[in-house]
Amino acid sequence: MTNDTSQLVWFEDLRRTDVALVGGKNASLGEMVANLGARGVKVPPGFAVTAGAYWRFLDANELRDTMSSVLKELGDGRRSLAEAGEAIRRAILRGEWPEETAQSIRLAYDELNRRTGKADVDVAVRSSATAEDLPDASFAGQQETYLNIRGERALLDACRRCYASLFTDRAISYRQVKGFDHLKVALSVGVQRMVRSDLSGAGVMFSIDTETGFDKVVLINAAWGLGENVVQGSVDPDEYEVFKPLLSDASFSPIIGKKRGEKDRKLIYTRDIARPTKNVPTSKAERAALVLSDEEILALSRWACVIEEHYGQPMDIEWAKDGETNEMFIVQARPETVQSRREASAVKTYRIKKAGRKLVSGVSIGEAVATGTVCVIDSPREMARFVDGGILVTRTTDPDWLPVMRRASAIVTDSGGRTSHAAIVSRELGLPAIVGAGNATHILHDEQEVTVSCAEGRDGFVYEGTADYEVEEIDFESIPATHVKLMLTLANPAAAFRWWRIPADGVGLARMEFVVSNHIKIHPMALVRYEALKDAEAKRTIAELTAGYGDRTEYFVDRLARGLGRIAAVQFPHPVIVRMSDFKTNEYANLIGGAEFEPKEENPMLGFRGASRYYSPRYREGFALECRAIRRLRDEMGFRNVIVMIPFCRSTKEADRVLEVMAENGIRRGESGLEIYVMCEIPSNVILAKAFAQRFDGFSIGSNDLTQLTLGVDRDSADLAELFDEQDDAVKWMIQSVIEQAHKDGAKVGLCGQAPSDHPEFAEFLVECGIDSMSVSPDSFIAVKRRVAVAEQAATMGGKADRA
Incomplete structure (x- = not known):
């Protein structure tokens, strides 16, 4: 030695x-x-x-x-x-x-x-x-x-x-x-010393979300075999996301994202001294399985927190699992160099207004939009024919690609995940990229005009032609403080992390039905009664989607809990109000396997929807799955900031029946601090506000439905469009009345609707009524916040004048 x-x-x-x-x-x-x-x-x-x-x-x-x-x-x-x-x-x-x-x-x-x-x-x-x-x-x-x-x-x-x-x-x-x-x-x-991950798996993790800079998550990528394939982006890895603030409590399992990758190859040892490693295809069983167990995901995430705390900055970490001893190891750690240096006070947001046909999709890197001409390149040796400002399309990249990547306006690769070489370099260069697109090199062709969009959440899309899009710079430091709580309306778990920097007071409306339709896609009753399904094609599709789940209903519960968990994480520990599913029957019928379980109605808007479904034999078992997901979200994952809300509850009798069914499924008002709200969208909710306030902790005014039912106007009717007015005196009387009565009985009242975004005077009216909160879409948050601040200031000045 x-x-x-x-x-x-x-x-x-x-x-x-x-x-x-x-x-x-x-x-x-x-x-x-x-x-x-x-x-x-x-x-x-x-x-x-x-x-x-x-x-x-x-x-x-x-x-x-x-x-x-x-x-x-x-x-x-x-x-x-x-x-x-x-x-x-x-x-x-x-x-x-x-x-x-x-x-x-x-x-x-x-x-x-x-x-x-x-x-x-x-x-x-x-x-x-x-x-x-x-x-x-x-x-x-x-x-x-x-x-x-x-x-x-x-x-x-x-x-x-x-x-x-x-x-x-x-x-x-x-x-x-x-x-x-x-x-x-x-x-x-x-x-x-080598870790024998050739007999197990390896990968990369970040102590920050690599796309949005959301600093409360650990992102882990994992594949079978030695870790070079994940680093180089030559495989589509598993992806896990863990919420850091809840990791300190060992009773919680705050895994908010879990996506199985293809993992079609693995790097293993050989006996050839000249070529000591080689890639081999993975088995069907390996491709279908997750590389890490929940316990291993949580253990790695805790290590990431320890390493980040020690270094005092977000970290990029490589890990490996030894297949001989089943031990986990950290083999590298370095500072994360992109998101941790991003200016937090101002952020550019991109929004697609109109786009052509969707050509390919994959994992989005960055949050920008780029347009340009496609150039498909198989090897860095061809870089001489790349046109500056073009869209680079290739199977995968490694460091040899850097000179040509610098000249591109966007990058699209067939393989790779969020921690691949293409992803890391694209972030550092400030380029939008789509990785793991699968077949981009076959579908896209040279000199094709396309738009690469990474502005729509975790999934990125390549659209045909030049899309119409807008760019806005949001300066969060200029946002005034208000007494009225301004909350977000969110539905898409994939895009939730984009809005973590917005200084909101919580999520006033998280739409469960959006998570079901986009993240789950299967009618819950088709999972409960899978064996009895008559639709053979639906049955085959369900079998494919639920592969790896021993109990098919667990697919629904697992994906719903994690999808809602991503939304709950963004505003933790502020309240996040999750509305139980509020599909209409025609919307439920469009879910996979749904047609067999839904009646055909002339007017689904006023039909079998909301609370009436939850205790009905037609859907009661499906509602039980929703309750299981909420219980997992709060009790197992640890998101006690989640409030449950019941939509379209027509009477106090119906409220009692729903609360009874929820209790049977382990969801009880007051237990572990749980609050239950009710939507105020039917005149009966206003008329019997005192009775509803005895059963629920708060009201959320759904101004669209309340306007429709107060005025008797179909909000979707073009012929009646002029009559649909959320500022009609009758509607405003309803809103003012429910706020006054609810406050007398100690219940909170918020409003979720577009009216405060569209009409400054409506926001002023709500402030005058003493509303507790408003929930708006992220893109209108700053405008409404400023309107509320002006209204509050005017109300204060008016009060001073009256006292004088």
Whole structure:
């Protein structure tokens, strides 16, 4: 074992301040080994060959002058990037190790064998440049990593190849962009005991949402085999999301997102010394299964929180699971370099107003929209034909693609997830990207005009032609404070994280039916009575969607709870009011398998909807699934900020029946702080406000339905459009009356509707009535907030004038 710390240092003797000595990657490994082991974070043992050893290697082989000369020729235009990179790499690979350095590496490898109890222990040999993993530059995948390296000779060869990788075309190009001097960046090499994830799985996690910067979630990507496939984006991985604030309570399982990826290949060991790893197809069982259990997802997420807390900033972390011991390990951790540096006070929002035919879809990266001409490229060797500002379409990317990615206005890849190379680099370049699109390279073609939209949530879309869209910059620091609580109306779990920066007072309306129709797609009764379904096609589709669920009803409960959990997380710990399903019968019938369970009605708007369904034999079992999801959301996941709301409750008798059915399903008012609200959208809710207030904790005025039923006007009738007016005196009387009565009986009152957004005077009226809250769509939040502030100020001035 060597003590020559100028050439070699063990991880436990390093700290994160040692970047100049061993590069960012190795310094971070040392920091974790030394400080986080006591907190349960496991890092495989190893050592770093220092930057000093790199300079000794260059000097022993007289390489500095050669490199300087070649780089000058590159700068003068006398050599191409490819020629310069090839010349320097060739010179490095021909170099001989100084005996002192080689002996230090051999002795350290012998010591690692002794520590692990193995002969010729398998190691990962990782490049760690002295200019990487910095707060303003990720250098994602710029230098090489070699896995399953065994024996002294193979180790020395792998270390030399790491040195050469400092001068790949992509690395040279990236340093030029970032303004780093090529001859002042050194390379350290990390030698770390392999985690046998080839027998299990591995991946990447971030302690922040990589698209929106939402800082209260951990995002985990996972695939079978060694982790390089996830890092490079060559597989479609599993994706898990965990809500950090609830992780400290061991009784909660706050996993708010769980998506199974295709995982069609895995990287495993071989016995070939020259080619120690290879990709093989995964089995059907592996593709159908999730890589991690809930317990493992939560354990990794807690580690992410520990690491983030220690470093004091959001982190990008690589993890691996050992298939021999079933232990989890952290193999890398670096600062997250995009969202953590984004200016939080002002955000641009994009909205598609009108778009052409949807061509392909995948995972959206970023939140922007871009239009341009498609250029399908199979290899970086074809980059010369790429037209600046085009839409780059390819199967996958790795660091060799960087020069052409910089010239694109958007990127679309067939494979990859949120933590793939294409995703990471696109974020750093500020480009919208769609990864994991599956077949984009087959459907899209050169010179095709398209729009790439990443502004519609977790799913990104490529539309035919040039879409009509608008861009707005929202400055949150300019928003005034108000006494009336201003809340959000949300429905789409996929897009919920976009709005986390809005300083709202909660979610006043989370529409369950949207989650069901978009996130679940199956009629709950078709799951309850799957075996009796007559529709063979629906039965086949349901079988495909629920694959992996032993109990098909669990598919509904699981996806509904997690979908609502994403919405509840955005405003935690503020209240989030979840309205139980309020489909009309014709809408329910459009769900998969739904036609067999829904009556045909002449007027579904006034038919079998809302509360009347919940206790009916036709739907009671479906409502029980909704209740199971709410119970899981509050009691198992920990979102006690969720309030339940009952829609279209026609009478107090119906209210009693619904509350009884809810209690049978474990949902009781007051239990664990649960509040239950009722929609105020029927005149009977106003007339009997006192009686309803005795049964519910609050009212939410649905101004559209209340206007329709107060005035007797079909809100969808073009012939009666002029008569449908939420500011009609009769409607305003209803609203004022229910607010007064509810407040007398200690119940809260909010309004969810478009009227305050469309009419400033209506917002003023609600303020005058003393309403407790308003719920509006995110895009109108700032305008309504300002109107409410003006109205409150006017009311205050008016009061002062009266007293005078």
